[in-house]
Each structure stands twice: as structure tokens, then as C-alpha cells.
Amino acid sequence: MHEWALAEAVVATARRFAQEQKLHEVTLIKVRLGELQRIEREIFTAVLQQLLQQEAAPLKSARLSIEIESARFRCRLCAREWSLDETSASPEECEAIHFIPEMAHVYLRCLDCSSPDFEIVQGRGVWLAGLEGM
């Protein structure tokens, strides 16, 4: 359940943002989960809700919007683009990427030229996409 650590990071960042913006209430926290990291939306939502309940005023009643962003890769050598569905990795490799998404460069290769020198264009990991409040 290392998702807990990432959810704590989301809450800490939201708390800091609320302080900086002098918000009395954060009404919505928008999170994007990159497909590459394979974090279950349900698990992440449950953990975030649990953490928010323990929070004080500005964050306590925030609603959550959590979306999965599909992963895209682009080769720096041959410009080939591909998606996560087109790749294959063993369960152990997927687990390594789950903990450190950059391990994609260790276990995934360009589909055309086999280069590890590709860009993770989108869908890497946990991203705080927005906060609404007053």
C-alpha cells in the first residue's frame, strides 16, 4: 500500500496551496493518475478520503475527482509513438514501474528500434491537476 505515501503527498500539497491562497474551504481536489504507474483508482480514492477526514477545516469536506490518464511514449531516436497496451512486461517489471515509473526505461523498449531513450509523453504518475475552493 505505498499509495498511502503518494496520497499523503497530494493532501500535503493541497493543504499548502489552501494556506497560500488563504482559502477557507477547498471544495474540489482534482487528481490525475498516470496509467504507467498502475495505481488503482478505487484504492487511491479510498485512501485519499480517509486522509481528508483526518484533516482540519479547509480540506475536510473537499470532493475528489480522480481520472486515469493514458500513458503515451515517444522514441527520441526514431520518433515512434506507442501506448502502454502495446508494451509487455512481466509482473515483477510492472511492480518495479509501479514503485518508480522511470523503471519503464529499464524494462520497456521502443517498439520499432528497441531504444530505451524514449519520452514518457503523458500518463506517468500521480499529478495534482487542480484545486477549487473559496
Place this chain on the structure above:
Amino acid sequence: MDPRSAIIPKRMESVRRIIAVAAGKGGVGKSSIACGLALALHDLGYGVGLLDLDFYGPSAHVILGVREDIRPQEEYGILPPTVDGIKFMSLVYYASEHPVPLRGLDLTNALIELLAITCWGPLDFLIIDMPPGLGEATLDLIRLLPRAEFLVVTTPSRVALATVRKLIELLKQQRVSLLGVLLNMQHADSSSLVISLEVPLLEALPFDPQWEAALGDRARLVRTLVYGRLREVAQKIQKIII
């Protein structure tokens, strides 16, 4: 917004001191010293963690002799396994012995992820085995963990001194705490060279023919000359109050 950096201070809140073992060049003994110092501090009774941030050339697991099947536990984050009494974290748990070809931004991303998910718990010292030079890891550490104290390693070679001078200048400009210089693989009367660096010389370590053969074996490592000197370094460091 990247949420991860905000949690890093919390991950380190029960860590009393963070010591980065750094150098201008590779091969001067950073990893040997980081591991030996971690063992020495542990043997003095302190709670010690060791973090290998040399993603391209991780070595601490080889020096400590970390068994290949050892993996971190997952709880409310990642719990570093305890190796010879030291909490040890490295990317090798995830990359094994495969090459890790990362460009700058990817390296920074992996570093931030590791710092954000690793739960060290209470520690007296977290020793960081740094990659050589002034790249991502050095700049990211100054940015993300500004209270880290730097222990700078050099050999008496003029090429090592020329590069370490640049590292020291950068660290001073960035107002980073400098614990001092360790002169490694010293040969006859080379400590005068270090005086020109204008940073206190903490200790000089000889070239120790026993060291290489002791790698991976704690019982042998602690019988080396290098370990003996690093015990003295550990005693000095515990007295330095930043």
C-alpha cells in the same frame, strides 16, 4: 502540480542529520566511504540509514553485500530493509543489475519518487552515497533537502583536486553546510595539497590493500584500515554541531 516534493520534508522529519558523501569525480571512494561511515556510526550506537543516489553506477549494495532477494516492505510507503543494522535504500531493488538509462528530467523524477515514498522512521544519521559531479542528484539534493551536510571526497591527484574545487565552490555559493574534506588513497605527504581547498581536512585515508577483498563482507570490512579511519571520522562528525 507535482504533489510529491511537499511530502519530502515530512519523510525526513525524524532524521536528525543528513550527510551527503560527494565528489567531483568518480572512483575516488565516495561509495566506500559512505558505506564505511554508515557502519562506523552504527557501531557507535546510532540509528543509521544509507541511501544510494548513484542511479547510473550504484555500488553501496555491493560494498555492504546486500543479498539479491532482499526487497523493501510496503506499508504506508516503502520501508527500507535493514542490512547489517543499517536501513538501506537503493534503486537496485527495482532495477536489479540492469542498466538504468535516464535523462536528466527522468533522473530527477525517479529521485523525487524515491524520496517521497521512502519512510525512514527515526534515524540519527542518513548517509547519502552521491553520484560524481554537479548534475541532477547534487542540484536536486540542494533543492529538496537543503539541510543536508556535505562530506567531500577527493584523492591527492591534481585532476581530482581540480574538479573537487568546483564542487566546493558550488556548495559554498549555495550556502550548503560543508562538513569537510576526506582525502582518500593518500600517499606520502599529500595532505598539504588539500589545504588549498580552504575547507577543513577531516581525515586522510591510506590506500588499503585489504579493502577490495573485504567488499561485501561486513566482518572483514570493519577490520580494515579504512574502517578504522572512518570510525575516527564518525567520532568527529558526532561532535560537529551545525
